[in-house]
Amino acid sequence: MLQISTRGKQMPASPIRKLVPFAETAKKKGITVYHLNIGQPDIETPQQVLDAVRHSNFKVLEYSHSAGNESYRKKLVQYYSSVGIHVNHNQIIVTTGGSEAILFGFMACLDAGDEVIIPEPFYANYNGFAVSAGVKVVPITSHIENGFALPPIEEFEKKITAKTKAIVICNPNNPTGYNYSEAEMNQLKNIILKHNLYLFSDEAYREFTYQSKQYSAMHLTGVDDNVIIMDTISKRYSACGGRIGAFVTKNQQVLDAAMKFAQARLSPPSFAQIAGEAAVDLPANYFDVTKTEYQNRRDLIVKRLNEMEGVFCPNPGGAFYAMAKLPIDDSDKFCQWLLEDFSYNNQTVMLAPATGFYGTEGLGKQEVRLAYVLNTEAINNAMNCLQEALKQYPGRK
Amino acid sequence: MLQISTRGKQMPASPIRKLVPFAETAKKKGITVYHLNIGQPDIETPQQVLDAVRHSNFKVLEYSHSAGNESYRKKLVQYYSSVGIHVNHNQIIVTTGGSEAILFGFMACLDAGDEVIIPEPFYANYNGFAVSAGVKVVPITSHIENGFALPPIEEFEKKITAKTKAIVICNPNNPTGYNYSEAEMNQLKNIILKHNLYLFSDEAYREFTYQSKQYSAMHLTGVDDNVIIMDTISKRYSACGGRIGAFVTKNQQVLDAAMKFAQARLSPPSFAQIAGEAAVDLPANYFDVTKTEYQNRRDLIVKRLNEMEGVFCPNPGGAFYAMAKLPIDDSDKFCQWLLEDFSYNNQTVMLAPATGFYGTEGLGKQEVRLAYVLNTEAINNAMNCLQEALKQYPGRK
Numbered sequence: 001m002l003q004i005s006t007r008g009k010q011m012p013a014s015p016i017r018k019l020v021p022f023a024e025t026a027k028k029k030g031i032t033v034y035h036l037n038i039g040q041p042d043i044e045t046p047q048q049v050l051d052a053v054r055h056s057n058f059k060v061l062e063y064s065h066s067a068g069n070e071s072y073r074k075k076l077v078q079y080y081s082s083v084g085i086h087v088n089h090n091q092i093i094v095t096t097g098g099s100e101a102i103l104f105g106f107m108a109c110l111d112a113g114d115e116v117i118i119p120e121p122f123y124a125n126y127n128g129f130a131v132s133a134g135v136k137v138v139p140i141t142s143h144i145e146n147g148f149a150l151p152p153i154e155e156f157e158k159k160i161t162a163k164t165k166a167i168v169i170c171n172p173n174n175p176t177g178y179n180y181s182e183a184e185m186n187q188l189k190n191i192i193l194k195h196n197l198y199l200f201s202d203e204a205y206r207e208f209t210y211q212s213k214q215y216s217a218m219h220l221t222g223v224d225d226n227v228i229i230m231d232t233i234s235k236r237y238s239a240c241g242g243r244i245g246a247f248v249t250k251n252q253q254v255l256d257a258a259m260k261f262a263q264a265r266l267s268p269p270s271f272a273q274i275a276g277e278a279a280v281d282l283p284a285n286y287f288d289v290t291k292t293e294y295q296n297r298r299d300l301i302v303k304r305l306n307e308m309e310g311v312f313c314p315n316p317g318g319a320f321y322a323m324a325k326l327p328i329d330d331s332d333k334f335c336q337w338l339l340e341d342f343s344y345n346n347q348t349v350m351l352a353p354a355t356g357f358y359g360t361e362g363l364g365k366q367e368v369r370l371a372y373v374l375n376t377e378a379i380n381n382a383m384n385c386l387q388e389a390l391k392q393y394p395g396r397k
Numbered sequence: 398m399l400q401i402s403t404r405g406k407q408m409p410a411s412p413i414r415k416l417v418p419f420a421e422t423a424k425k426k427g428i429t430v431y432h433l434n435i436g437q438p439d440i441e442t443p444q445q446v447l448d449a450v451r452h453s454n455f456k457v458l459e460y461s462h463s464a465g466n467e468s469y470r471k472k473l474v475q476y477y478s479s480v481g482i483h484v485n486h487n488q489i490i491v492t493t494g495g496s497e498a499i500l501f502g503f504m505a506c507l508d509a510g511d512e513v514i515i516p517e518p519f520y521a522n523y524n525g526f527a528v529s530a531g532v533k534v535v536p537i538t539s540h541i542e543n544g545f546a547l548p549p550i551e552e553f554e555k556k557i558t559a560k561t562k563a564i565v566i567c568n569p570n571n572p573t574g575y576n577y578s579e580a581e582m583n584q585l586k587n588i589i590l591k592h593n594l595y596l597f598s599d600e601a602y603r604e605f606t607y608q609s610k611q612y613s614a615m616h617l618t619g620v621d622d623n624v625i626i627m628d629t630i631s632k633r634y635s636a637c638g639g640r641i642g643a644f645v646t647k648n649q650q651v652l653d654a655a656m657k658f659a660q661a662r663l664s665p666p667s668f669a670q671i672a673g674e675a676a677v678d679l680p681a682n683y684f685d686v687t688k689t690e691y692q693n694r695r696d697l698i699v700k701r702l703n704e705m706e707g708v709f710c711p712n713p714g715g716a717f718y719a720m721a722k723l724p725i726d727d728s729d730k731f732c733q734w735l736l737e738d739f740s741y742n743n744q745t746v747m748l749a750p751a752t753g754f755y756g757t758e759g760l761g762k763q764e765v766r767l768a769y770v771l772n773t774e775a776i777n778n779a780m781n782c783l784q785e786a787l788k789q790y791p792g793r794k
Contacts, residue, residue, distance in 0.1 A: 002593060002622050008505040008654030017463070017660055045458045053668060054451045061442040061638045061672070066414070096493050096640065099662040107529055108405040112509055128661025132504055134531065196399060225399050241458040241667030243493065243640075257405030263414055264525025265496040270638030271450060271668035275458070 015356020034382035052278030068094020098232030108257035121357030139359030147314035148176035166198035177316020242272030329395035412753020419736035431779035449675030465491020495629030518754030536756030544711035545573035563595035574713020639669030726792035
């Protein structure tokens with residue numbers, strides 16, 4: 001009997017996508033489903049970004065350089081400089097989405113059996129890349145009560161072993177929206193220097209911060225060899241389908257190793273590199289407009305949530321996610337029930353159960369993640385549904 | 398001191414791309430370099446394939462389904478049916494190039510320490526995916542004397558151990574151009590059934606066959622659970638930069654496992670899926686025209702090579718590669734010498750040393766791979782260079 005691999009068995013199914021069949025059934029019944037479950041923004045991709053591809057006039061859709069087009073990498077140098085990150089184009093490998101940047105980092109720096117520490121709740125797909133690389137994820141719990149701030153550094157110390165090779169952060173954070181402070185980043189700096197660790201910093205949401213600017217891992221000094229940034233155009237320009245990201249480090253050995261993985265898969269997608277290159281030339285106020293829109297949505301969703309009895313939602317400082325604690329028995333059951341057994345004015349809402357974002361078994365059962373990727377009218381309707389659902393839900397606590 | 402991973406150290410650098418700096422230096426000296434070293438065709442991507450992307454009118458560049466757009470997968474069902482492969486759209490996962498299809502196959506079916514048997518010389522990047530997955534490649538040597546036909550099945554038997562989980566073939570073959578016969582495919586069928594192995598069949602060059610049609614692994618009967626096809630639009634439609642491929646199998650367990658890896662990386666590139674979908678609607682004679690062009694090039698390059706003293710080039714039945722045995726001491730040295738120390742009428746030729754395609758140390762030192770991806774005039778000029786170079790080369794044997 002043919003068997004799939006142990007790694008194929010261990011590979012987690014997407015916790016966000018497992019509810020999709022229930023949403024499809026609801027839609028077939030004629031129910032409007034508000035998708036707050038997934039980070040697919042409704043913001044239009046900037047016209048000039050799409051036009052750059054549509055007006056392109058090459059004759060052969062060729063492989064690009066394995067590290068990405070040099071012209072694009074040089075543009076990215078400008079972009080990074082504009083956010084206070086100073087690198088040259090040879091320190092950038094253009095990847096197939098931020099996803100591939102994470103995979104390259106794990107593959108180039110970590111061996112099977114190595115450990116990475118990640119504050120939980122965390123982006124669930126880190127688990128998938130860890131399984132691919134045979135790496136063990138060691139979670140450190142952050143808490144909703146203080147808005148998911150960086151756990152005390154002593155908690156990191158407790159978990160570091162001889163096998164620990166890296167700390168992974170997402171900043172601003174998906175799923176919590178937490179924006180790490182300069183002081184917290186310096187705490188991380190001290191610990192990676194003390195224990196000789198890599199810091200993998202997923203900065204997909206860099207521009208989406210509402211109180212204070214992002215403090216990048218590359219703003220830290222004295223840790224050039226430790227820091228690797230995993231980046232993407234997906235959220236920044238609402239260009240998720242482009243599948244263009246970046247792997248950025250000043251560590252030459254790591255770059256050399258990552259380049260070999262990049263060469264094996266030949267090149268990143270050519271069409272979307274054109275889009276990414278055009279995006280760097282967007283007018284300076286592009287993010288202001290987008291950010292104002294997200295901030296309005298955030299303010300609304302946080303207000304609506306905290307007005308509901310028994311609900312607590314800390315105010316997220318960045319990204320476009322909010323985590324809320326609900327008076328429920330089990331977030332997986334609740335999210336399924338919302339799709340399967342509930343509707344209000346023929347509408348319902350799809351949320352992501354927080355259990356999928358925790359590495360520690362049993363955590364997140366009363367929490368959900370809400371992606372505020374819909375306009376304020378849709379968010380209001382979705383919150384009306386949630387408010388009513390919490391009244392009706394049989395597993396209310 | 399921070400260390401990269403052992404896997405990062407083991408990862409092979411691209412044997413084809415390592416000569417690139419020497420080619421760049423030659424070009425800076427004003428020398429024309431004919432690139433027969435890499436499978437980047439000069440054939441124009443069909444206008445209607447590029448136009449499908451350029452005339453697209455969506456507003457948000459969204460994630461697609463992790464398995465690829467359903468509309469594209471349904472189109473692919475039509476395409477596969479046209480080549481005698483009968484699958485439904487749920488048996489297809491659209492991948493980021495054929496590269497990702499290979500990675501998914503290795504990840505979903507093989508564990509670290511498992512062995513895969515591959516007839517050598519083979520596509521060098523299989524080594525990279527094997528290192529990524531911690532899998533050991535066990536080569537079985539095929540020989541230039543019989544045009545790189547499938548090695549006798551007893552050779553496979555000798556190499557099969559308890560750890561052997563799969564055989565990988567590329568059909569028609571890169572780098573040899575060999576097109577496996579129905580009889581050979583049935584020999585493989587018998588051995589995978591006898592030893593309970595997967596057959597990973599890389600069919601990137603399906604349409605490019607010159608004597609007899611390709612016999613696909615999916616034309617075999619009774620091995621539905623064993624066979625996985627790794628496919629790509631790259632060569633078929635001269636769309637290498639699209640990074641769109643396909644993972645095709647009837648084995649539901651393998652599909653389920655591969656889907657989890659597909660979900661972790663979210664989705665394949667959206668722009669090029671539009672291109673791929675349009676490509677299925679190309680006129681029926683599209684491949685005839687392209688194939689005639691490649692066949693003319695093949696006939697020319699094989700003739701020119703065999704006319705050179707001491708050179709032997711078997712007539713390849715498919716793909717757009719020819720392997721030639723040259724009267725030289727060392728193909729790596731020779732290919733570098735061509736770029737560094739040689740020119741003829743201010744021109745030279747870039748070839749791929751065959752050493753990079755062999756898993757067995759020491760093989761391929763007198764062989765090179767030539768990709769006939771340039772027009773016949775360029776091929777003639779390149780062959781003039783090679784002919785002259787073989788006269789001048791100090792390491793001639």
